[in-house]
Amino acid sequence: MFRFKLALLCILLCSLTSCKAEYKGVKADGYIITSEEDGVSQKWQNYLYNQLQKRANNKAKVIKSTGVNPKIPAGFKEVHIEIAKDLKNDYCVENNAAKINLRMHDEKTAVWMIYQLIETIGQQDHNFSSLDLPPSIIEFSDQCTNFDFSYRDVHLAPNLDVDYATIIGTNTVDDDWGIWAHNLHKVVKLNEATRAKINGVPTDEQYCFSSDDLYNQLKAYINDNYGSGNKKPFRFMIAPNDNDLVCTCEKCTEAGNDNRNATPAVINLINKLSLDFPKHFFYTLAYRTTQKPPDTELLDNSGVFISTIDVPKGIEITGNKKFAVLKGIVLDWKKKTNNLYLWDYISNFDDYLTPLPILTGFKKQFPDFKKIGIKGLFLNGSGYDYSPFDDVKTYCAAAIMMNGGLNADSLSARFFEKMYPVSHKLLTKYYSGLEQKINETGKAYALYGSFKSATRNYLSTESFITFYNALTKIVGSTSGEENEKLQKLLTALSFTRLQVAYSLGYSSGGAFVIDQDQVKLNADIDVYLNQLRNFNKYKDLGNFKENDGKLGDYILGWQNLAKYPAKRNLLVQGKLQFLSIPDEDYTDLSTLNDGVSGFSSSYHYGWMLVSQDDLHLKILSNNLSEVRKLSIRFLNEPHSGIYAPTMVQIIVAGKIVKSLSPKLDPNDGKIYQVKENLTFEKGTKDFEIKIIRNAKGKRTLACDEILLTK
Incomplete structure (x- = not known):
């Protein structure tokens, strides 16, 4: 009797407070697919129906219905599709035992939602195959939701598959953009009218953004290849070439350009194109000569990408000084446009293949980006090149950009479990361990880092x-x-x-x-x-x-x-001392006497870098009397600012006894070396080597081994 009264009381309380159980289930004996009676909604009704038909073992379990108030077979569940452009949210879900009502603001969200539903059905009902789909990231409970970021691009190889990007709801460089980054040269013919003038002198290295010919070429290119944008809107990046040159011709100067600021002419051009193509979207980069915002406002279909390259990666940035600088740039641009996007980074661009955990750090920075008004993210990674775990990182980063409240560890574990049914425990344990380690150390990962920096920070x-x-x-x-x-x-x-x-x-x-x-x-x-x-x-x-x-x-x-095995270095038992100022990350002198040659394919592998001073060393050894030959190798990689030295001096008892000029290695075009017969008087315990850096470029020196042999 007591239990009956308690149950009755619960029912009464629920009725008084209008409470109801949150319904999440999607499983049913079958599904009848319906839609609003408009062409776009019916298009995605057909798409969902066809996809479920292809994936069903029993085709009779999927029915498509037209018209109002369809007859629902016993045990079936209605799935109703509506594309509602007036919807204030990205999507809404209403779910009860009889019906799932799916309302989406646009078609891109519709196809993403359809695959979320198919994957969820496949998990609950084995009549439907969804093994090829990554795990759904939403629960089908009643909700109206907005994505945290409207533009979401993970620049890793999996996301460059347009079909896969559609499934996980991301943007892609290849499918969404007509012009991307610093690529005007691919669509604009350089001529007298389009060349920039630097102090009156034409240059092929930069464009005149006030040029009528440049404007007409871009307008024709967009018209011919992408049309008005009525069928599909595209994005176009209008950005100067990646250098510090600014056109100061009469028209550009009149627009507001000066020797360091190209923004006025660039934004004038963007606003003209935005007026011509109101359905398309136009952006520039807040970078180098266009970092300063314009005096004029941007139109509604234009915006800016702002680089985060100076902001530390993988760590908390609230209160960070470099993030404060970025925040200032963003807020300055916010006075001119609400369409603010970040160009962020998620790879070590000097090492794509050593595993790099990025999810924990990205989630930490996510709220800070959102607070300052960022609407979209381009996560620049290894792009078209494979990198380990790029599949799980693509999936998780895409999900987190939709919903920053999702747990990265849970997402990655679910992904591995589904996509790697045999090996998922091994993969999950190792990858989550990397994420945990970088979180514990609290050290930023380097965008152009050495293997040593990886082992120091997380590996x-x-x-x-x-x-x-x-x-x-x-x-x-x-x-x-x-x-x-x-x-x-x-x-x-x-x-x-x-x-x-x-x-x-x-x-x-x-x-x-x-x-x-x-x-x-x-x-x-x-x-x-x-x-x-x-x-x-x-x-x-x-x-x-x-x-x-x-x-x-x-x-x-x-x-x-x-x-070509190297001879054993007699300096292995010797001692080296700096007489010059070493670079912060290159204080370990064992690189120069461990007997191991560096790799010409990367300055990170076996090379000591010196950029602050000429390299001046004191060498102490008890076996200098055995020495007969000296060999030293240097890397020459001008595009990295690394040059072979001009001179190597051998100094004994304060006197220069030899001055040697490095010669190009005939077997390797990136290696310079000195090879010299060298002997010391009996009783000599030390000598000095001074390596004079090249005067070109950044004047960085890379040396891998000071080899003394018999």
Whole structure:
């Protein structure tokens, strides 16, 4: 009797407070697909119906109905589609036992929502296949929701598949843009009228943005290739070439240009195009000569992308001084436009293949971006080049840009579990461990960082070796698409395994051994190299970094170490001291006497960089009397601001005894070296080497080994 009264009381309380259970289920005996009676809604009704039909084992479980008040078979659930351009939210869901009502503001959201529903149905009803779809990120409970960012682009290889980007609801450079970044040269013919004039002198390196010919060329290009935008609106980036040149011709000066500010002429052009094509969208970059906002306001269909390159990555930025600078730039532009977007960064552009955890840090910075009025994000990553875990990072970053309240660890675990059914526990444990580690250290990851910076900030070499070995074993127990993805991952991570071995040097797990006074490779190196050579099987796995980073060249560097083993360095037991000022990240002098040559394919691998001063060293050794030869190698990579030195001086007892000019290595066009016979008088305990930097460019010097041999 007591239980009956208690139940009755609960029913009464619910009726008085109008409470109801939150309904999330989508499973039913079948589905009848309906829509509003307009062409666009019916288009997506048909799309959902066709997709469910293709994925159903029993086709009779999916019915399409037209008209008002359709007859619903017993046990079936109605799914009603409506595209409502007057909807104040991105989407609304109403769900009860009999019907799911889906209202979307636009077609892009509609197709995303359809795949969210299909994946959820597939999880709850095995009559429908959804194994190819990433996990749904929403629950089908009653809600009206806005995405946190309206523009969402993850510039990693998976998102460049337009079909996949459609499924996860992201934008893509290839599908959404008619002109992207600094690419006017692809659509504009340079001529006398379009060239910038710098102090009256024409240059091919920059455009005159007040040029009528430039305007007419752009207008014709848009008309011919993208039309009015009525069928599909496109975006166009109108930005100067990536340099500091500004046109100061009469028209540009009249617009407001000066020697350092090109914004006035650029925005004038953007506003003209925005008027001509009100359905399209036009943007510039707040970068270099266009960082300062204009005096005039931008039109509603135009906006600006602002670079976050100076803001630390992967850490909390609330209160950070560099974020405060960015915030100031954003707020200045906000006075001229509400269409504010960030060009953010999620890769180490000097090392695409060493795993990089980005999700925890991105989530930390997410609220700060939103608070200052940012509407969209372009997350610049490895782009068309493969990087390990780019699939999970693409999925999670896309989801977080929609809903910043989602948990990154939960998202990644669900993704691995579905897309890697055999190996998901291994992958989840390792990747979540990386995210946890970078969160604990609180150190920003570098956008152009060395392998050493990765091990300092988040990458445990011991944990990586354990993971790599486990991955090697588990690959054989997988099949199909999972096996293919793991084989590719293992191939890419073999690069990192080689980097680990290189960093460990002569220690356990390292790459090198001393054999008969020669530096030779550990036998395991061949195993890793053979796995890495499989990169040729994959069209997007040819580079390990943004510029000049072909994997074939990297492998050749290892082959040369095996083919031309260095002699044991007599300085291994010696001591080196700085007499000059070292760079902050290059204070470890063991790089210069460990007997290991640097790789010409990257200045990060085995090179000491010196940019503050000429390199001046004191060398102390008890076996200088045994020395007969001196060899020193230097990297020459002008596009990175690295130049071979002009002179190497050998100083004994305060006197310059030799002045040597580095010569180009005939076997490697990026290496300069000095080779010289050198002897010391008996009893000499020390000498000095002074390396004079080149006067060009940034004057950075890269030296890998001071080799003294018998």
